[in-house]
Amino acid sequence: MTEIAFETRSVSKFFPGVKALQNVSIQMRSGSIHALLGENGAGKSTLIKLITGVYRPDEGQLFAGAQEVHFNRPHDAIAAGVGVVHQERNLIPRFSVAENMAMGQTTIDPLKPIDFRRLNELAEPWLDMLGLSIDPAIQVSRLSVAQMQMVEIAKALSQRTRVLLLDEPTASLTPTESQALFDVLHRLRADGVSMMFVSHKLEEVQEICDTVSVLRDGVNAGENIPMRDLQRKDLIRLMIGRDETIPEARRRQASAQSVALELRDLSTSFGHRNVSLDVRRGEIVGLYGLIGAGRTELAKTIMGLGALTGGEILRDGAPVTITSPTDALHRHRIGYVSENRKDEGLILDHSVLENAGITIWRRSANRLGWLSRSGVRMRTVPFLDRLAVKTPSLHQKVGNLSGGNQQKIAMAKWLAAGVDVLIVDEPTVGIDVKSKAYLHQLLRELADDGTAVLLITSDLPEMISLADRILVMDEFILKGAVANTRDYKAMSQSVMEHIHHSTDELRQAQAASA
Amino acid sequence: MSLVTTQPDRSVRMPDLKGVLLSSEFGLFLLIVLFGGLFYSVSSGFLSSFNIAAMSRAAAINIMIGFSMMAVIATGGLSLAVGAIGACAAMTCGWLLQEIGLPWPLALLLAIAVGAALGAINGVIEVKTGLHSFIVTLATMSLFFGIMIFLTQAQTYRGIPADFVSFGRMKVMGISAAMGPTLIVTAALIVLYGNTRIGKEMLAAGARPEAARLSGVRVGRMIVLAHAISGGLAAIAALLLVARNGAAIPSMAGNLGQDWLLIAFLGPVLGGAVLTGGKISVIGAFLGAVLVTVLSNGLLLMQIGEFWLQACLGAVLLLAVLLDLARRNYLERRAKQ
Numbered sequence: 001m002t003e004i005a006f007e008t009r010s011v012s013k014f015f016p017g018v019k020a021l022q023n024v025s026i027q028m029r030s031g032s033i034h035a036l037l038g039e040n041g042a043g044k045s046t047l048i049k050l051i052t053g054v055y056r057p058d059e060g061q062l063f064a065g066a067q068e069v070h071f072n073r074p075h076d077a078i079a080a081g082v083g084v085v086h087q088e089r090n091l092i093p094r095f096s097v098a099e100n101m102a103m104g105q106t107t108i109d110p111l112k113p114i115d116f117r118r119l120n121e122l123a124e125p126w127l128d129m130l131g132l133s134i135d136p137a138i139q140v141s142r143l144s145v146a147q148m149q150m151v152e153i154a155k156a157l158s159q160r161t162r163v164l165l166l167d168e169p170t171a172s173l174t175p176t177e178s179q180a181l182f183d184v185l186h187r188l189r190a191d192g193v194s195m196m197f198v199s200h201k202l203e204e205v206q207e208i209c210d211t212v213s214v215l216r217d218g219v220n221a222g223e224n225i226p227m228r229d230l231q232r233k234d235l236i237r238l239m240i241g242r243d244e245t246i247p248e249a250r251r252r253q254a255s256a257q258s259v260a261l262e263l264r265d266l267s268t269s270f271g272h273r274n275v276s277l278d279v280r281r282g283e284i285v286g287l288y289g290l291i292g293a294g295r296t297e298l299a300k301t302i303m304g305l306g307a308l309t310g311g312e313i314l315r316d317g318a319p320v321t322i323t324s325p326t327d328a329l330h331r332h333r334i335g336y337v338s339e340n341r342k343d344e345g346l347i348l349d350h351s352v353l354e355n356a357g358i359t360i361w362r363r364s365a366n367r368l369g370w371l372s373r374s375g376v377r378m379r380t381v382p383f384l385d386r387l388a389v390k391t392p393s394l395h396q397k398v399g400n401l402s403g404g405n406q407q408k409i410a411m412a413k414w415l416a417a418g419v420d421v422l423i424v425d426e427p428t429v430g431i432d433v434k435s436k437a438y439l440h441q442l443l444r445e446l447a448d449d450g451t452a453v454l455l456i457t458s459d460l461p462e463m464i465s466l467a468d469r470i471l472v473m474d475e476f477i478l479k480g481a482v483a484n485t486r487d488y489k490a491m492s493q494s495v496m497e498h499i500h501h502s503t504d505e506l507r508q509a510q511a512a513s514a
Numbered sequence: 515m516s517l518v519t520t521q522p523d524r525s526v527r528m529p530d531l532k533g534v535l536l537s538s539e540f541g542l543f544l545l546i547v548l549f550g551g552l553f554y555s556v557s558s559g560f561l562s563s564f565n566i567a568a569m570s571r572a573a574a575i576n577i578m579i580g581f582s583m584m585a586v587i588a589t590g591g592l593s594l595a596v597g598a599i600g601a602c603a604a605m606t607c608g609w610l611l612q613e614i615g616l617p618w619p620l621a622l623l624l625a626i627a628v629g630a631a632l633g634a635i636n637g638v639i640e641v642k643t644g645l646h647s648f649i650v651t652l653a654t655m656s657l658f659f660g661i662m663i664f665l666t667q668a669q670t671y672r673g674i675p676a677d678f679v680s681f682g683r684m685k686v687m688g689i690s691a692a693m694g695p696t697l698i699v700t701a702a703l704i705v706l707y708g709n710t711r712i713g714k715e716m717l718a719a720g721a722r723p724e725a726a727r728l729s730g731v732r733v734g735r736m737i738v739l740a741h742a743i744s745g746g747l748a749a750i751a752a753l754l755l756v757a758r759n760g761a762a763i764p765s766m767a768g769n770l771g772q773d774w775l776l777i778a779f780l781g782p783v784l785g786g787a788v789l790t791g792g793k794i795s796v797i798g799a800f801l802g803a804v805l806v807t808v809l810s811n812g813l814l815l816m817q818i819g820e821f822w823l824q825a826c827l828g829a830v831l832l833l834a835v836l837l838d839l840a841r842r843n844y845l846e847r848r849a850k851q
C-alpha cells in the first residue's frame with residue numbers, strides 16, 4: 001500500500017439541530033482515487049469542507065501525511081497542497097474565466113499589475129485538457145452551469161495540488177465530458193496525486209475509484225473498502241443500510257393525445273435555427289445534447305426570456321406570444337425547473353416550506369389574499385415526503401440543506417404547481433440513487449395525469465428511463481429524433497452518431513468553404 | 515434530524531424557548547428593559563406619566579417611519595424619499611382641511627392616497643429604468659419636496675379641526691392615543707407578511723428576483739406595490755405628526771424630509787431586517803423603533819446637549835448591536851453543547 005496523503009481521525013461537526021458528522025475517519029492514499037458515498041445529507045460535503053478549511057472540526061484531528069494540521073480558512077488548505085472542487089459553484093460571475101482561475105493563486109505577486117494576456121495563456125491548457133472550448137477571456141456569467149462546473153475543475157487542477165477533493169464534479173456533465181475529466185484524473189493518479197471523488201452516479205464510481213468510504217447519517221458506514229470487492233448493489237446497501245429494492249422503471253404507454261406545446265421553425269436571438277418540435281399531453285419528450293448545445297436557451301425562450309427571430313410557439317394548437325416567465329406560468333400554464341438551482345431555482349435564505357410553496361401561493365390564497373398555511377402544506381408536504389427530503393424542520397433555511405436535498409425542493413415545488421406543460425432542466429442533479437428513482441416515478445405520474453413534460457438532462461440513463469422519445473440537439477439545431485429502445489448501449493451509440501454526424505458535417509462544410 | 519413528516523409541526527404554533535431567546539426581537543426587548551431601568555435609576559422622571567405619554571407618542575410616529583422604510587427593504591430596495599413623501603402627504607392634508615374644507619376623515623384618506631401614489635411613482639421609475647432605488651429616491655426626494663414647497667409657498671396650514679388635534683393629544687391608560695393607529699398597522703403588517711400571498715411574494719422578489727420570477731412572481735409589480743405601501747405608511751406617520759403639532763408644517767421632517775432617515779433605517783435594521791431584501795421582522799422593527807425612542811428620550815432627560823445627543827445615540831446604538839451579536843453567539847455556542 002502506498003503512503004497516506006491525508007487523513008481525518010474521528011472528526012465531528014455539529015450544526016444547530018443537526019449532527020452532520022460524528023467520529024468520521026477516512027484515509028486518502030497517494031496515487032489513488034477514493035470514493036466517498038452516501039445518501040443526500042449523509043455528510044459528504046461537510047467532510048470535504050472540514051478537510052479544506054471551510055469549517056473547523058468540532059472534534060477530531062486532520063493529518064496531512066504524518067503531520068497534524070489545523071486549517072482556519074480555505075487559504076490554509078490550499079497552502080498545504082489540498083485542492084477542491086466544491087459541490088456548489090463559487091465563481092465570480094462578472095470576472096473572466098481566466099481571472100476566476102487565477103483567484104487565490106498563491107504564486108501571483110500581489111503588487112504587480114495583472115498581465116491579463118498571461119492569465120489567459122495560463123488558463124488555456126487546463127481548459128483544453130478537459131476538452132472545453134471556451135475563450136478564457138469570456139465572462140463567467142455567460143457560461144452554462146455545466147461549463148462553470150468545468151471551469152471550477154480546471155481551476156482546481158491548475159493549482160497542481162497533491163491532494164484533490166472533488167464534490168460531485170460530474171453532476172451536470174454528460175458522459176462525454178465526464179470521460180475527459182476521468183482521463184485527466186487517471187493521469188494525476190499515475191503522478192501520485194491522492195483524490196477523493198463524490199458522485200451519485202455509481203457507474204462512474206465503479207469505473208474510476210480504487211477504494212470506497214461510505215457515510216450514513218454522519219457516521220462511517222464503511223471505511224476504505226477496495227472497490228473491486230464491491231458490486232453496485234453492495235454500494236447501495238452500504239449507503240442505505242439495508243437491502244432495498246429500488247423501484248423498477250415502469251414502461252409507460254403514452255397514448256396519442258393532443259399536442260400541448262409546439263415549436264414551429266423557431267429561430268432565436270440565442271442562435272437557434274428552425275427548431276420544430278412538439279410535446280403532447282401525457283408525454284415525456286427528452287432533449288439531449290452536449291454542453292452548450294442550446295437546450296437551456298431553448299427552454300428560456302419558451303419561457304419568454306429570449307427573443308424569437310423567426311417561427312412561432314403554439315400552445316394547445318394556438319399561436320402564442322410569451323413575454324415573461326410570469327406570462328408563461330399564469331397565462332399559458334408552462335413551468336420551468338431551472339438547471340441553476342442556486343441562482344434561479346431556490347431562495348436559499350428562505351425556509352423549506354416557503355420555497356416549496358411559492359408556486360401554489362396564488363392557488364392557495366382565498367379571495368382576500370389570505371394564505372392558509374395548512375393548504376400550502378397539504379399540497380407540498382406529500383411531495384417532500386415522497387422525495388424523502390432530509391431536514392430538521394420545514395422552517396429550516398434551504399441554504400442549510402445538503403445539495404441533493406435542495407434539488408429535491410426545487411423539483412417538489414414544480415411537482416406541486418400543477419402546470420400543463422413542464423420543462424425540467426437537469427432535474428436530478430446531485431440526487432441520490434434511491435430518491436432519483438422516486439423522482440422519476442413522480443415525473444411519470446405527472447405525465448400520466450396529462451402533463452406534457454419536456455425533459456432536458458445530460459444524464460443519459462435518466463433520459464432513457466424517462467423519455468418516450470428523444471430529440472438530439474447540437475449547436476442550436478435539432479439533429480433529429482431517436483426512438484427510445486431502452487437499451488443503454490444502443491441508445492448511447494445512436495445519440496452520439498447524431499451529434500458526431502453533425503460535427504463531421506460541420507467540419508466538411510467548413511473545409512468546403514475554406 | 516429527521517425526515518419531513520406530514521405531522522403538524524409544533525414549532526409553528528409554539529416556537530421553542532431557545533428560538534425565542536435567540537431571536538433579535540427578544541434581544542431588543544432586553545435592551546429596552548435594560549436602558550429603561552438605567553434611565554429610571556438616573557432620573558425618576560423617566561417613568562413619570564407625562565414622560566410615558568410623550569414617549570409613546572414619539573414611539574408611535576417613529577415606528578410608522580420605520581415601517582415605511584421596512585416595506586421597501588423587504589423587496590431589497592430602500593427609499594430616501596420617505597420624509598419627503600411624508601411632508602407632501604401632511605401638506606396635502608393641511609391644504610384639503612384649510613383651503614378646501616373637507617371633513618377630516620376624508621382629508622386623511624386622500625393624504626394617505628397621495629403618499630401611496632408618490633411611493634408608487636418611485637416604484638414605477640425603479641422598475642422601468644432598472645436603476646437602483648437609491649438613485650431613484652435620491653432624485654424624487656428633492657423633486658417631491660421641491661414641488662410641494664412651490665405649490666404651498668412654504669406656508670404652514672393651521673386650520674386643523676379640533677377633533678383631529680385632540681385625538682393627537684388624547685391618552686388611553688396613560689399611553690398616547692397615537693399608538694392606536696400604529697398598533698393597527700402593526701397587526702396588519704404582521705398579517706401581510708406572514709399570511710398573505712402578496713406579502714410573501716414581495717419577500718420572495720426581494721430575496722432572489724430571478725428565482726421568484728421563474729416561480730411566477732410578478733417582481734416588478736411587487737416592487738411598485740412595496741413602494742406604494744411605503745408611501746402610504748410614511749403618510750400615516752406624517753399625519754400622526756400633524757395631529758401632534760396641530761399644524762401641517764413643510765419643515766416637519768427637516769429639509770427634504772431628511773430628518774426621518776436615521777430613524778427610518780434604525781427601526782427595521784435593529785429589528786433584524788436584511789438590507790439586501792427578503793427578510794424583515796415587523797415586531798423587530800416595532801421594538802427597534804421603541805428602543806431608539808427610549809434612548810433619545812432618556813438621553814434628553816439626562817440633559818445631554820442636543821449636540822451630544824446625536825453622538826451618544828450613535829454610540830449607544832453601535833453598542834446595542836454589538837451586545838446583541840455577543841448574546842446570540844453565546845447562546846448558539848451553548849446550544850451546540
Ligand SMILES: Nc1ncnc2c1ncn2[C@@H]1O[C@H](COP(=O)(O)OP(=O)(O)OP(=O)(O)O)[C@@H](O)[C@H]1O
Nearest residue numbers: 015020040041042043044045046400401402403404
Ligand atoms: N450550514 C449548515 N447549517 C445547518 N445544517 C447544515 C449545514 N450544512 C449542512 N448541514 C446539514 O448537515 C447534513 C449533511 O450535509 P452535507 O451537505 O454534508 O450532505 P451531503 O452528504 O453532501 O449530501 P448531498 O449528497 O445532498 O450533497 C445535512 O443534514 C444538512 O442539512
Ligand SMILES: [Mg+2]
Nearest residue numbers: 045087402403
Ligand atoms: Mg453534498
